[in-house]
Amino acid sequence: MNKIGNQQMLREINKALLLHLIHERGPVSRVELSRETKLSPSTVSILVDEVIREGLVHETGTSGSGVGRKMTMLEIKADSGYVVGIDLSNPRCVLLDMKGELKAVQKIPRLLGAEQIRDELAGTVMSFLEHHDIGLEQVRRIGISVPGRIDESKQTVIGAIPIGLDRLELGAIMEEALGAPVQLVNDIDAAGFAERYNGTAQGLRTILYILIDYGVGAGLVIDNHIYRGSSGRAGRTPELGQFSMIRYAESLKLQFPEHFAETATPEQTLQEFTRLGMSGTSPVSDELERLVNDIAADCNRMMNLMNPEAVILSGWIAEEDALFAKLAARIQELEHGVPEPTPVQAAHWKTNGAAVGAATLGLHEMFRMMMID
Numbered sequence: 061m062n063k064i065g066n067q068q069m070l071r072e073i074n075k076a077l078l079l080h081l082i083h084e085r086g087p088v089s090r091v092e093l094s095r096e097t098k099l100s101p102s103t104v105s106i107l108v109d110e111v112i113r114e115g116l117v118h119e120t121g122t123s124g125s126g127v128g129r130k131m132t133m134l135e136i137k138a139d140s141g142y143v144v145g146i147d148l149s150n151p152r153c154v155l156l157d158m159k160g161e162l163k164a165v166q167k168i169p170r171l172l173g174a175e176q177i178r179d180e181l182a183g184t185v186m187s188f189l190e191h192h193d194i195g196l197e198q199v200r201r202i203g204i205s206v207p208g209r210i211d212e213s214k215q216t217v218i219g220a221i222p223i224g225l226d227r228l229e230l231g232a233i234m235e236e237a238l239g240a241p242v243q244l245v246n247d248i249d250a251a252g253f254a255e256r257y258n259g260t261a262q263g264l265r266t267i268l269y270i271l272i273d274y275g276v277g278a279g280l281v282i283d284n285h286i287y288r289g290s291s292g293r294a295g296r297t298p299e300l301g302q303f304s305m306i307r308y309a310e311s312l313k314l315q316f317p318e319h320f321a322e323t324a325t326p327e328q329t330l331q332e333f334t335r336l337g338m339s340g341t342s343p344v345s346d347e348l349e350r351l352v353n354d355i356a357a358d359c360n361r362m363m364n365l366m367n368p369e370a371v372i373l374s375g376w377i378a379e380e381d382a383l384f385a386k387l388a389a390r391i392q393e394l395e396h397g398v399p400e401p402t403p404v405q406a407a408h409w410k411t412n413g414a415a416v417g418a419a420t421l422g423l424h425e426m427f428r429m430m431m432i433d
Contacts, residue, residue, distance in 0.1 A: 074099060075107050076430040079116065082134050083427035087120050089131035108134065115140045116158070135159075136427075141200040143426075144185060144240075145419025147412075148177070148223050149207035149247045149275045153188040154415040158200075160258070160423055164192045165412055173224040182237035199240045201426055203418030204230065205250040207275035209293070215244055222275050222304075243422050247271070248295055249286055250417030251374055251409065252279035257420050259408035261372055268368040270297070270359065273375030273411065276304045278362060299358050303351065305330065305376055312347070319344055327376075334380045348383075356390040363395070363402060374407035 077097055082088055094104045111117045118137040122130035138159040145154040148171065155164040168184050171177045189196065208220025215231020231242045245253075252269040255261040261269070261281075269279035278295040280287040288294050302308060309326035312319075312333055319336060320329050337348025359371060371391065378384045388404035395401050409416050 071107070073430045074103065075111065076428070078104065078107055079111060079136075080427050080429045082111075082117055083136050086135035087123070087133035088135075089123065089133055091131055093134075141198055142194055143201045143203065143419045143422040144189070144199055145203045145205070145250075145415040145417070145422070146181070146185065147205045147247060147250075147415035147418065148181075148220070149205065149414060150273050150411050152412065152415050153185060154412060154419055155188075155192060155194065156416070156419045156423060158423070160420060162412075162416065164188075165415075166191065171223070174226070174228045177223070177225065177228070177230070178233055182234060185234075185238060196239060199238070201419075201422035202234060202238060202240050202242045203250070203420075203422040204234065204242060204244050205247040205414035205418040206230070206244055207247045207277075210244045210246060212244060215242065217244065241422075241425075243418070243425060245418050245421055247275055247414040248277040248279040249288075250415075250421065251407070251413035252281060252286070252372070252417070254409045254413045254417035254420055255372055255374075255407055256281065257417075259413070260405045261370060264369045266366065266368050267370050267372055268359070268362055268366055269372045269374065269407075270300075270362075271374045271413075272300060272303050272305075272355070272377045274305045276300045276375075280366065282366070297358060300355065303355065303377070315347065316344060330376050331380075334383050338380075338382045338386070352383075352387050352390050355387060356394055359391045359404075360394040363391075368402060370403040370405055372405055372407050374410065374413055378406040379410065 078093055081093055081096060090101065090104050090108055094101045108117065116137060117134055120133050120135045123133050136158050138157040138161065140158050143156045145156065151168045151170050153166050153168055154162060157163055166188050168188065171180055189199065206217050206220050207222045208225065209218040210216065211218055215229060217225045217228045217230050219226050231244050234242045248269065248271055251271055255269060256264065261267045265284040267281045269281065271277055276297055278297050280295055305326045309329040312329055313322060320332060333344060336344040355377065363371060373384065377387060384406050391404050392401035407413055
């Protein structure tokens with residue numbers, strides 16, 4: 061690479077570093093940025109002025125007291141753009157501003173199969189944005205959470221059985237339709253990231269995250285790194301698959317037709333199941349006991365292997381406080397020979413976790429430090 065090219069690359073690396081620090085630590089001064097990065101004050105000033113002109117950063121007042129010169133503070137400008145998060149498993153869209161604040165959540169229609177997703181997803185996102193008075197030009201990134209395996213480098217869904225996808229280049233399709241960079245992420249990884257970033261698991265380095273909703277799986281975070289296994293299949297929990305929302309709701313209707321209406325949605329069926337089971341209505345209460353025991357036993361096996369700092373439960377099993385408390389207590393009862401039971405906590409973001417995580421990952425991609433291979 062020639063000298064001009066090297067200088068331009070160095071400039072972009074330094075600019076990305078400053079944006080990363082302003083995003084992570086703002087409000088922060090130019091003096092603090094220079095001290096932290098070891099860049100000269102003049103270089104920091106030039107690059108900061110550039111990102112201010114681009115609209116990403118703004119000055120938010122001064123800091124300091126006494127007779128000395130006060131420092132002008134810098135922050136990411138919250139309304140300088142938005143990131144969109146889409147969850148295709150528990151279908152919804154979320155909108156975050158540039159500081160990561162949740163601005164809107166909206167359920168969207170369930171889309172199944174390559175043809176329907178290819179034809180309708182972009183229009184669904186545009187309708188969501190129009191409803192909240194956001195133009196496409198204001199969207200800086202889009203994250204899409206998928207219940208299955210993905211190839212991040214090729215932006216391709218390798219396979220997602222719950223939504224009927226197989227080898228679909230979804231990232232490229234959505235980028236062409238919406239004109240913003242798109243990032244695909246597994247739904248469990250996305251939801252777990254949301255909890256670690258600003259949810260229940262914030263500050264924890266080793267967690268077991270279990271989602272039982274439309275999709276089922278476990279997110280394994282070991283020493284602050286998502287563990288996916290040698291072929292990206294770590295966290296599969298086939299034993300818990302029977303409790304996925306649609307599958308389990310249909311099973312309940314077949315077992316107890318006198319208690320659950322054939323026309324009820326999966327959500328309505330499971331809400332009624334929880335109500336009847338927790339109130340002691342037989343034989344539904346016996347089925348609820350089986351559910352609790354089976355889930356607790358599977359959690360215990362994973363906990364014995366991982367020894368996590370906490371277990372985070374999400375999905376329909378964590379929506380009702382009474383059912384969650386019963387399940388958490390049973391999980392801890394199965395721990396033996398430990399000084400203190402492992403904390404079992406409900407996810408902060410609940411059913412919005414995968415969409416929020418997909419959007420948050422997009423935001424982090426914007427403000428990440430550039431690395432040279």
